[in-house]
Amino acid sequence: MTWEWDETLFAGAAEHYERGRLPYAPGLVPLLAGALPADGRGRLLDVGCGPATVTVPLAALFREAVGIDPDPEMIRAAERRAAAAGVARRTRWVRLRAEELPAGLELFDAVVFAQSFHWTDRARVARTVGGMLRPGGALLHLADLKGERHPAAGSPYPAVPRESIAALVREYLGPVRRAGRGLLPRGTPGDEAEILAAAGFLGPERHVVPGGRVLERTADDVVAWTLSHSSSTPPLFGPRLGAFEADLRALLAGVSPAGRFAERVPSTEVFIWRIPGAV
Numbered sequence: 001m002t003w004e005w006d007e008t009l010f011a012g013a014a015e016h017y018e019r020g021r022l023p024y025a026p027g028l029v030p031l032l033a034g035a036l037p038a039d040g041r042g043r044l045l046d047v048g049c050g051p052a053t054v055t056v057p058l059a060a061l062f063r064e065a066v067g068i069d070p071d072p073e074m075i076r077a078a079e080r081r082a083a084a085a086g087v088a089r090r091t092r093w094v095r096l097r098a099e100e101l102p103a104g105l106e107l108f109d110a111v112v113f114a115q116s117f118h119w120t121d122r123a124r125v126a127r128t129v130g131g132m133l134r135p136g137g138a139l140l141h142l143a144d145l146k147g148e149r150h151p152a153a154g155s156p157y158p159a160v161p162r163e164s165i166a167a168l169v170r171e172y173l174g175p176v177r178r179a180g181r182g183l184l185p186r187g188t189p190g191d192e193a194e195i196l197a198a199a200g201f202l203g204p205e206r207h208v209v210p211g212g213r214v215l216e217r218t219a220d221d222v223v224a225w226t227l228s229h230s231s232s233t234p235p236l237f238g239p240r241l242g243a244f245e246a247d248l249r250a251l252l253a254g255v256s257p258a259g260r261f262a263e264r265v266p267s268t269e270v271f272i273w274r275i276p277g278a279v
């Protein structure tokens with residue numbers, strides 16, 4: 001059976017997202033500022049914006065930044081983050097699935113998918129956003145660089161025990177990766193290059209923005225990290241959520257009695273695609 005999107009995909013994850021997720025590489029915004037038609041006059045669309053992780057730092061480069069996300073709690077978190085960062089007036093948040101675009105949002109100079117394209121009906125969405133970009137406009141596809149190791153040599157604290165956490169999640173939720181009401185036995189799809197090329201995009205230009213400093217993470221951060229993922233959102237545990245959290249905390253205390261862990265900020269892989277035409 002093929003997996004089908006449903007609105008519970010990130011249910012309950014937003015409140016854990018900002019605390020739990022590791023930041024993107026520190027050089028990401030300067031790289032994009034140099035690569036984009038971003039002179040403060042254009043418009044940016046962030047599809048699957050989550051809690052505005054990328055929208056808010058990029059907002060200063062555009063006249064208007066619009067973030068869309070189908071999860072209502074993510075949209076509320078995005079609004080709060082924009083207000084706290086003082087960019088509320090140049091940002092707009094719309095609860096919407098990518099598949100519902102263009103939704104009257106008009107033309108943009110850049111569109112970003114930060115760890116979100118794989119959750120969409122990609123061929124259809126690529127065609128739609130291609131039509132929402134001005135000639136010369138850019139599509140940014142970005143994600144944590146795959147296959148990188150996170151442990152931080154030299155730290156007094158141990159690495160986050162990711163394998164043991166994954167095993168505990170499997171004990172509670174079963175051997176096959178969960179996603180909303182469905183299962184993803186083969187994980188999320190990659191290979192978006194063919195899809196974007198078929199939709200008329202040129203490229204890509206690939207950049208790896210190097211990861212940065214070592215972060216000290218608390219057990220609370222690691223619990224939030226776990227619950228921020230679609231494969232282990234709080235509702236998936238149902239009435240066993242409390243037991244899961246207690247087991248997770250015991251596991252973490254066993255690895256680090258001080259309750260502290262070390263993790264390196266991952267590198268960010270960025271692909272820049274362009275719509276043909278004048279910039």
Ligand SMILES: C[S@@+](CC[C@H](N)C(=O)[O-])C[C@H]1O[C@@H](n2cnc3c(N)ncnc32)[C@H](O)[C@@H]1O
Nearest residue numbers: 010048049050053071097098114115116119120
């Ligand atoms: C892994 S999070 C990434 C959030 C943010 N872009 C970031 O980089 O931190 C994926 C986001 O995509 C959203 N999403 C899932 N399916 C979507 C769809 N079909 N259309 C638009 N957004 C979607 C989720 O609600 C979630 O907020």
